[in-house]
Amino acid sequence: xxxxxxxxxxxxxxxQTAFAHCDIPCGIYDPHEAQMAAHTIVRMxxxxxxxxxxxxxxDFEGRKKIISQISRLTKVKEEHAEQVKHQVRIIWGxxxxxxxxxxxxxxxxxxxxxxxxxxxxxxxxxxxxxxxxLESVQKFAEIFWETKGRGTMRVKSGxxxxxxxVLPK
Amino acid sequence: xxxAFFEGDHVLTxxxxxxxxxxxxxxxxxNNYFLKRVERLRGDLIWVLGDNxxxxxxxxxxxxxxxxxxxxxxx
Numbered sequence: 001x002x003x004x005x006x007x008x009x010x011x012x013x014x015x016q017t018a019f020a021h022c023d024i025p026c027g028i029y030d031p032h033e034a035q036m037a038a039h040t041i042v043r044m045x046x047x048x049x050x051x052x053x054x055x056x057x058x059d060f061e062g063r064k065k066i067i068s069q070i071s072r073l074t075k076v077k078e079e080h081a082e083q084v085k086h087q088v089r090i091i092w093g094x095x096x097x098x099x100x101x102x103x104x105x106x107x108x109x110x111x112x113x114x115x116x117x118x119x120x121x122x123x124x125x126x127x128x129x130x131x132x133x134l135e136s137v138q139k140f141a142e143i144f145w146e147t148k149g150r151g152t153m154r155v156k157s158g159x160x161x162x163x164x165x166v167l168p169k
Numbered sequence: 170x171x172x173a174f175f176e177g178d179h180v181l182t183x184x185x186x187x188x189x190x191x192x193x194x195x196x197x198x199x200n201n202y203f204l205k206r207v208e209r210l211r212g213d214l215i216w217v218l219g220d221n222x223x224x225x226x227x228x229x230x231x232x233x234x235x236x237x238x239x240x241x242x243x244x
Contacts, residue, residue, distance in 0.1 A: 003244035010179060018180070018195045018202035020170040020219055 029095045031141035034087035035165050037080040038134040041121050042161045044077035045130045074125075081122040084137060088114050091144060100147050110140055134163060141166040170204055171221045174243065180204065182238025188215060193240040196231050204240070 051069055054062040092111045101107055117133040120126065138154070145152045150168040157165045173193065174180070182195050192207045194217065205217035214230045 003242075006181065006242075006244050007179065015179060016202050018204040020174065020204050020221070 029091050029144070031087065031091060031137070031144045032165070032167075034084050034091075034137050035134070035141055037083035037087065038130075038137045039157060039159050039161045039163055039165070040080040041077050041084070042127070042130045042134055042163065043159065044073045044080070045121075045125055045127045046161070048073045048077075048125050049127065078122050081118045081133075084118045084121075084133065085115055088118075088137070088140060091140075095144070096147070100143075104143050104147075107143060110136060110143070114140060131163075134161075138164070138166045170206070170219055173206075173220050174204060179244050180240045181242040181244065183241050184236070184238035186239060188233075188236060188239050195237045195240065196235040197237055198231065198235060202237065 048070060051066060051073075053066055058066070088111060096107065114133065114136045117129060117136055120129045121133050142152045145166070145168045148168070152166050153169055154164040154166055157163050170193070180193075180195065188194050188207050188210070190207055190210065193204060194207055194215070195202055195204050196215075196217070197203075203217075205219050207215055208218045209216035213233050215233055215236065216230050
């Protein structure tokens with residue numbers, strides 16, 4: 001009776017909405033996207049390095065073609081370096097808790113390193129830098145899954161980079 | 170806040186009593202209202218957490234002045 005009465009009042013004076021979550025439902029985190037993005041950077045660097053000019057002194061059409069190809073590959077490389085940073089920042093900021101930092105002493109340094117390495121991967125066409133970034137992201141993924149009580153395994157990615165991805169067992 | 174509260178539930182809050190641990194409170198933050206359970210109180214701060222840990226896994230601190238009221242009835 002009281003509840004019916006209160007519902008009736010609410011129809012006249014509409015109550016405020018209260019949310020149970022601070023943002024879009026959290027709790028769904030996965031470092032896989034960061035790994036895919038890091039693999040993409042390796043792939044883009046490889047593809048840029050494999051480009052060949054039509055001759056030692058290409059004509060205008062030849063120059064236009066290779067500049068266009070480099071531009072496109074560089075754009076994707078840059079976007080995925082930002083994607084690595086974005087994904088790692090989300091997990092770092094929204095998922096990891098003080099107790100994780102207490103347990104994994106090097107975690108803060110690892111995140112800092114990833115952000116710097118991703119910037120370097122953006123700025124340069126540097127295969128070694130891209131590989132180092134991928135390795136750091138894989139370590140990050142291993143720590144992430146360990147905090148969830150999941151063991152990890154490194155499996156062949158199947159990507160053209162021929163590298164590995166870290167997956168939870 | 171499932172299973173205690175589901176989307177669409179209405180709640181009645183009172184604000185003339187202080188909140189204590191395990192109370193469910195409505196508080197305001199960033200121009201929105203939120204419903205969470207009190208986990209810890211210390212001084213002017215209250216730590217709140219959602220019941221559904223899959224969706225709300227982070228303990229957050231709010232000031233007592235942000236509390237709109239304690240939930241006394243769900244209808």
